[in-house]
Every structure is written in structure tokens, then in C-alpha cells.
Amino acid sequence: MSETCKPTIVSRVDNLGEAAITSWGEQASIRALRVANDNNFCILDYRAPASFGPPRHLHYVQDEVLEILEGSIAVWTPDWSGVLHAGDIVSLPAGVPHAWRSIGGQAVHFTVIVTPGGPGGFKEFFPTIQQRNLTIADIPELVAAAEIGGMQITGPPLTEEEVERLKLGERLYQAE
Helix, strand or coil: CCHHHCCCCCCCCCCCCCCEECCCCCEEEEEEEECCCCCCEEEEEEEECCCCCCEEEEECCCEEEEEEEECEEEEECCCCEEEEECCCEEEECCCCCEEEEEECCCCEEEEEEEECCCCCCHHHHHHHHHHCCCCCCCHHHHHHHHHHCCEEEEEEECCHHHHHHHHCCCCCCCCC
């Protein structure tokens, strides 16, 4: 069997190191990482506090898949918006701006899969924030950390008003 064909085992309980924890309560830890030629991927265990949502952003080269394990989120993209609950999955292609926000007054828990998952990229984002001791108010530094993580910040987080509109099935456009 060649190096690129070896299976990658993903434990439901083990992580490949300690979780990176932001000052505002996001937690991310790598559950599986494969860096083998063109077959790279990274699987993260991710948790965020109630009512949290990242700013609108895009990943330059990485596709992102979110599997909601606990909680509910409102999701925005320019072409699709909706509400996801535990058991739901959303695929967010590279280059597509997106944002989400935890709803329902509870924390969220996801499995995040990014591909390709090789050197650099999304898996570097949370450790960079933790190592630099950034706070939610450190906007220029967070933008720089996003760049290290292969992302571009494209706008603010979803507002409570926007979340309420998404819950009603309304569409939001990028300019809002």
C-alpha cells in the first residue's frame, strides 16, 4: 500500500493535542490531520459559547464542512441562508463568504472538516489567537491571524436582527 492510500483513523474521544481556547470562549482541537500529497484534510472538534458568531469571512483555498453535534446556528452565505440543528451538515466551498451565529441560548459543538488540511490554513487560526493572547477587541491582530489561517474577513458578525430574519427564512445579501 502506498503512503497516500493509508487509512486515517479518527477517534470519537481523542484529540491530537490540547485545545486552543480563545479569550472569548471558542475552543478548537485537531482530531485528525492528514498531510499526504493531494489528499490533505483536517478534522477539528470545535465549541463556541451561546450567541457567538464569527465575522463574515471566506477561506482562500479550503472547503469547510460543519457537522452540528450540539446546539443550533443561523448560517449566512450570499446564495443560501438557514438554520441548522444538531445532526445537520453544511458544506461551505472555498472562496464563498459565510458567517454563522449560535442561536437558542446554548453553546454549540461542531465537527469541522477542512480540505485541503495541510501546512498553514484554518488549523493555524485558533492556536495563533491563543499564542498571541488576543481579545475580541484586537481587530487588526485578528485580521492578521485570519490571514495566517488562510482566511479573509469580509464583514462583521451576524447581528441579532439578521439572525431573526434568517430564522424567518429571509435572505440576507452581502452588503447588509
